[in-house]
Amino acid sequence: MLDTNLKILNQLLPKLKKEGIKNFINGKQLKASSGNTFETHSPVDKEFIAKVALSDEKDIDQAATAAMTAFKSWKKMPHQERRDILYAIADKIEEHADKIAVLESYDTGQPIRFMKKAAVRGAANFRYFADKVIDAPNGLSTPDTHHINYTIRQPIGPIGIITPWNTPFMLSTWKIAPALASGCTVVHKPAEFSPVTASYLVKLAHEAGLPKGVWNVVNGFGEVAGKSLTEHNDIKALAFIGETTTGSLIMKQGAPTLKRVHLELGGQNPIIVFDDADLDRALDTAVFMKYSLNGERCTSSSRLLLEKSIYKDFVDQLIKRVQNITVGNPLDPTTEVGPMIHPTHQEKVLSYGKIGKKDGATLAVGGGTPDHLTNGCYVNPTLFINATKDMRIAQEEVFGPFLTVIPFDTEEEAIEIANSVKYGLTAYIWTKDVGRAHRVAHDVEAGMVWINSQNIRHLPAPFGGVKHSGIGRDGGEYSFDFYMETKNISVALGDHTIPQLGKK
DSSP states (O other), X not given: OHHHHHHHHHHHHHHHHHHOBOEEETTXXXXXXXXXXXXXXXXXXXXXXXXXXXXXXXXXXXXXXXXXXXXXXXXXXXHHHHHHHHHHHHHHHHHTHHHHHHHHHHHHOOOHHHHHHHHHHXXXXXXXXXXXXXXXXXXXXXXXXSEEEEEEEEEOOOEEEEOOSSSHHHHHHHHHHHHHHHTOOEEEXXXXXXXXXXXXXXXXXXHTTOOTTSEEEOOOOIIIIIHHHHHOTTOOEEEEESOHHHHHHHHHHHGGGTOEEEEEOOOOOEEEEOTTSOHHHHHHHHHHHHHGGGGOSTXXXXXXXXXXXXXXXXXXXXXXXXXXXXXXXXXXTTOSBOOOSSHHHHHHHHHHHHHHHHHTOEEEEOOSOOTTXXXXXXXXXXXXXXOOTTSHHHHSOOOSSEEEEEXXXXXXXXXXXXXXXXXXXXXXXXXXXXXXXXXXXXXXXXXXXXXXXOOOOOTTSOBOOEETTEESOBSHHHHHHHHEEEEEEEEEOSOSOOOOOSOO
């Protein structure tokens, strides 16, 4: 299977290296207006992938203008036609799923075992929101004595979408599919560390029949292209997935134009295991939710809170599991953890090994780089035990294969530890006590809670966090609340009293 994936890569890579990655504006591939480019390299082996358009405010303006022009017709397209186009995009994704997965894996370092599922999930996102196109404008009927009131939802306008470098393909579809379904147009700026699949995806969308200008992609750095997108007058809302500090900056940049923002930000999520839990399943969840996707996801359970009565036995089993995790080339289906996205991020994750030791926690597994993998951005799966809630490794988002274990005595202490960070994205609770499960779920400060489960994404359910983990919700009807405006229409029945002024 590795040979098959390498064969696909070797078919695709020469063209990328030769042609580079251009912007996609108004249905055309274009160089940056300045002619400038930057290089992107693979974290797998640090090899050159392509030159990428280095865009500035002129490119953003061109894309925003195209999106505004296309919005006038796209928002009025009959829902059956818009639905059929989204279905066709989903078909294209599935047709090219193997290529998308290989490109995503080589571009980001994410293991192919997860990227194949992510590509298929991207198609599912488009199909789900295609089915919701007809419902998107729906509102409420709120009749009064003398009036009939009803609400409708209408697309807000061109949307700016800024996506991160961790699983960028799937996360792009999470944002773009509902935006298009609602009748909005899009200007998408991918993360500069992982631009490859965004370019591939927008081309597939246009092959599927998407009208020009409806979906535009502009590459570049956040400081210039991202800032210009956030500040542009024609962009009516900005959806961002990424780091909390950047999210705060985006709010400031969008404030002068009163831009609506949806921010999906960082996390330091707890998994709380009580002594009555199904410990085998809890162990599976603890390992999977931290070390899958290289630990580079906002919903990963970075802090493992263990009741003291089960602490030693659970940790003993955990150490064995973490020691057995396979680190290697992400294109190999046997690989469980691949390289970090970039050398700078590799350095960051490694630095927390030193921080954990300095804080006084016990390094049980990992903490360095694999001896057999010297060319890429690899980090050994790392496990710290005997930590406390105030340590930096328990407070700050490491965003890598790095787990911190903290003991607790009581339910109240577990909740206190869980809530002791500035983040509030997810929490995972393991117990067979139904009452306790609900009590803790109500009291933990998180936008999403899973009880006796890992993170299972249900598309109609709301996705988002509280505190420094974000603003707003994705999923089902919640997505349309962001991408659409609610309008109330009041119709008089003809017999209500109208006050009279100036009549003698």
